[in-house]
Amino acid sequence: MRKKIFLFILSLFLLINLSRGQEVLDRIVAVVGNQIILESELKAQLALYATQFGIDLKDEQRRKEMEAELLEQMINDNLLLIQAQKDTTIEVTSKEVENAVEEQLEKVKSQFSSEEAFGDQLKAEGLTENELKKKYREQIKKQMLIDRLVSRKLFKVSVTTKEVKDFYQTYKDSIPDQPQSVKLSHILLEIKPSQGTLDSLKKKAEMVLDKAKEGEDFASLASKYSDDPTGKSGGDLGFFKKGDMIEKFEKVAFALNPGEISDLVETEFGYHIIKVEEKKKDAVHARHILILIRSSKEDTIRVQSLADTLYHRLLEGAEFGEVAKEYSCDEESRKMGGELGWYPVAQMTPEFKEGVKDLELGEISKPIPSQFGIHILKVLDRKEQRKLTLEDDWDIIKDMARRRKTNQEVEKWVEKMRQETYVEIKL
Numbered sequence: 001m002r003k004k005i006f007l008f009i010l011s012l013f014l015l016i017n018l019s020r021g022q023e024v025l026d027r028i029v030a031v032v033g034n035q036i037i038l039e040s041e042l043k044a045q046l047a048l049y050a051t052q053f054g055i056d057l058k059d060e061q062r063r064k065e066m067e068a069e070l071l072e073q074m075i076n077d078n079l080l081l082i083q084a085q086k087d088t089t090i091e092v093t094s095k096e097v098e099n100a101v102e103e104q105l106e107k108v109k110s111q112f113s114s115e116e117a118f119g120d121q122l123k124a125e126g127l128t129e130n131e132l133k134k135k136y137r138e139q140i141k142k143q144m145l146i147d148r149l150v151s152r153k154l155f156k157v158s159v160t161t162k163e164v165k166d167f168y169q170t171y172k173d174s175i176p177d178q179p180q181s182v183k184l185s186h187i188l189l190e191i192k193p194s195q196g197t198l199d200s201l202k203k204k205a206e207m208v209l210d211k212a213k214e215g216e217d218f219a220s221l222a223s224k225y226s227d228d229p230t231g232k233s234g235g236d237l238g239f240f241k242k243g244d245m246i247e248k249f250e251k252v253a254f255a256l257n258p259g260e261i262s263d264l265v266e267t268e269f270g271y272h273i274i275k276v277e278e279k280k281k282d283a284v285h286a287r288h289i290l291i292l293i294r295s296s297k298e299d300t301i302r303v304q305s306l307a308d309t310l311y312h313r314l315l316e317g318a319e320f321g322e323v324a325k326e327y328s329c330d331e332e333s334r335k336m337g338g339e340l341g342w343y344p345v346a347q348m349t350p351e352f353k354e355g356v357k358d359l360e361l362g363e364i365s366k367p368i369p370s371q372f373g374i375h376i377l378k379v380l381d382r383k384e385q386r387k388l389t390l391e392d393d394w395d396i397i398k399d400m401a402r403r404r405k406t407n408q409e410v411e412k413w414v415e416k417m418r419q420e421t422y423v424e425i426k427l
Contacts, residue, residue, distance in 0.1 A: 002381060020120060024270055026038050026039055026040050027039045027426075028426055029042050029071060029425070029426050029427045030071060030074070030075055030423070030424065030425050030426060030427070031422065031423065031424040031426070032075055032078040032079060032082070032421065032422075033078070033079075033082050033421045033422055033423075035078045035081070035082065035204040037071070037074050037075070037078065041074070042067060042070060042071055042074065042427075043346045044349065045070050045074065046063070046066060046067055046070055047276045049066065049070060050066070052210070054370075064094065064275075065273075068427070070344055071425065071427060073156075073420075074412045075423060076357075076418075077142075077146060079414055079416075079421060079423075080146045080149055080150065081142055081145060081146055082147040082417075082421065083149060083417060084145035084148065085151065089144060090148050090149060091265050092141055092145055092148070094246050094247040095246070095268065096144065097137055097140055097141045097144065098137075098246050099268075100136075100140045100144070100269075101137050101140060102135055102269075103300070104136055104140070105132070105133065105136065105138075106371060108369065108403075117234075119229065128229070128230070128233070129229040130229070130230060130237060131239070133154065134240075134244060136281055136340045137244070141398065148408075150382065150410060153406060153409055153410055156396070157402055157405050158402070159398060159401045159402045159405055163392070163401055163405070164390075164401045165390065165399070166397045167400065167401035167404060168390055168397050168401075171400075172388075175388055175397070175400065177385050177386060177387055177388070178382065178383065178385065178386050178387070178388050178393065178396070178403065179344040179345070179346055179347075179385055179386060180346070180382075180384055180385045181342045181343060181344050181345060181381060181382070181383045182342065182345055182348075182356055182381070182382050183211060183340075183342050183343075183379070183380040183382070183383075184339075184340070184343060184356070184377055184378065184379060184380065184382075185320055185321070185324065185333070185337060185338040185340050185378040185380055186324070186328070186330070186340055186375050186376065186377050186378070187310065187320075187324045187327055187328045187338055187347070187375065187376045188325060188328050188329045188330040188333075188372060188373050188374075188375055189294045189303050189307050189310075189327065189328075189329060189373050189374045189375075190220065190303075190372065190373040191299055191300050191303045191328040191374070192295060192299065192303075193293060193294065193295045193296065193299055194296075194298070194299055194302070196296065197298070197299055198293065200296075201270070201271065201291055201292075201293055202264075202271060204225075204291055205264055205270075205271035205273070205291040206264065207226045208221055208289055208291065209261075209263070209264055209273050212261050212273055212275070212289070218234070218235065218261070218275045218287055218289075219234025219235060219236070219287065220234070221235075221288060221289060222234050222235030222288070222289045223235075225289055226288070226289040226290050226291075226296075227270065227290050227291060227292035228288065228290040228292075228372070230288070231289070231290075234287060235275075235287035235288050235289055236287050237285075237287060237288060238285060238287050239278075239280065239284065239285045240281040240283060240286070241251075241282055241283050242254065242286060246267055248265060248266075248267050248275055249265060249267060249272060249274070250284075250289075251379060252265050252272075252274055252284050253274050253276060253284050254284055256275075256276040256286075257276065257279070258276050258277060258278055258279055259275075259276070259277075259306045260275070260276055260353070261273065261274070261275045262274040262275075262313050269290065269292060269293065269295075270290050270291050270294075271290070271291040271293070271294040272288050272290055272295040273288060273289040274286055274288045274290070275287045276289070303373070303374055304367065304369075304374060305333045306327075307367035307368060307374045307376060310323055310327060310376060311366060311367055311376055312363070314364050314376065315364065320337065320338060320364065320378050321336075321337025321338060321339075322337070323338075324337050325337060325338075326339030329373065339380070342383070342397045347363070349368050349370060351368050351369070352368065352370070352375075352377070355368040355375075355377055356377055356379055359377075359379045360379070361379055361381060361382065362378070362379065362380075363378070363379055364377070364378050365378075366374060367376040407412045411419045
């Protein structure tokens with residue numbers, strides 16, 4: 001919930017270009033160690049950047065300058081990635097990647113009026129949802145590795161009082177204003193499936209598995225029962241290699257022989273039934289049926305009822321922090337009585353923005369539904385937009401100074417790696 005992401009259309013545009021780049025005549029624009037950067041990848045980044053910042057690419061001189069800058073950044077990212085992959089203590093789990101992929105995909109889908117509209121857009125771009133997920137998976141894993149490598153540098157860097165003051169004096173005219181912000185506490189009630197719902201879903205999965213084992217056409221069963229978008233194409237996943245799917249799923253898929261059907265494979269997403277169609281040396285062509293673990297309408301009504309009950313208890317004088325500690329599903333904030341900290345109003349989700357806009361200090365919102373569940377918010381404090389000062393915002397300015405110093409250290413580090421790694425620019 002605290003993560004800021006690019007607008008969906010920019011992310012989608014980038015991924016589409018990356019996928020198409022392999023289908024057309026392409027050329028290498030840079031070599032970094034044993035990695036290559038393709039012209040299609042550079043053009044995708046260029047289009048993304050230009051769209052994000054409203055830059056006119058018809059200006060040939062500006063376009064060439066941007067291309068050169070972005071290529072340098074891509075080279076640096078590849079150098080960091082090579083370093084991260086060498087470091088055996090840096091780990092990114094399949095579950096972390098998959099959760100991030102699903103979160104990003106949900107953000108994308110939420111910008112469309114319906115699942116059908118999202119599917120139509122993918123179809124128009126010549127993509128399937130699984131192809132889109134695969135692209136997200138590749139990019140997210142790389143970025144996580146780089147972020148964790150750089151984070152280690154970040155924790156090692158400190159700044160003195162003099163460095164903070166010098167930073168402020170040098171950059172105070174360009175430091176952005178402190179935006180209008182609100183300090184919040186919340187109680188999050190996740191809408192989780194009840195045991196009855198879980199039992200019902202498993203029973204459904206077992207029924208479908210029985211039909212598949214008895215010889216009913218697998219593709220037809222997928223079309224009829226699967227909750228995965230691939231159901232429309234008979235559950236066809238195409239060929240995939242190790243690392244393309246979540247570990248539990250692919251372990252079973254690679255163990256099956258062509259024509260074999262798995263037992264139920266339970267993952268964090270639900271119950272999978274896998275049928276292998278073909279096998280190559282390093283890849284498997286499979287179909288699958290997914291019975292998604294998701295809450296029912298009754299689960300939503302149950303949690304909404306609890307939210308209403310808690311809301312009225314709070315209005316009657318119950319202490320917000322104690323109620324949050326007892327009921328909130330947000331593990332991180334629950335320990336602090338639901339406190340979330342400061343949020344720029346402009347960056348809040350529309351439902352949160354609407355929910356707190358008329359609240360006075362200490363007031364509590366009515367239950368607010370979101371993609372994470374149902375929230376009850378409390379406004380602890382407000383700040384209007386203003387200039388940052390050393391007197392009032394020391395910690396914020398100190399963090400800015402530390403980040404700048406960290407960036408300088410990372411730049412030196414990357415330059416050292418560049419001297420030790422084969423880099424050739426072919427642009």
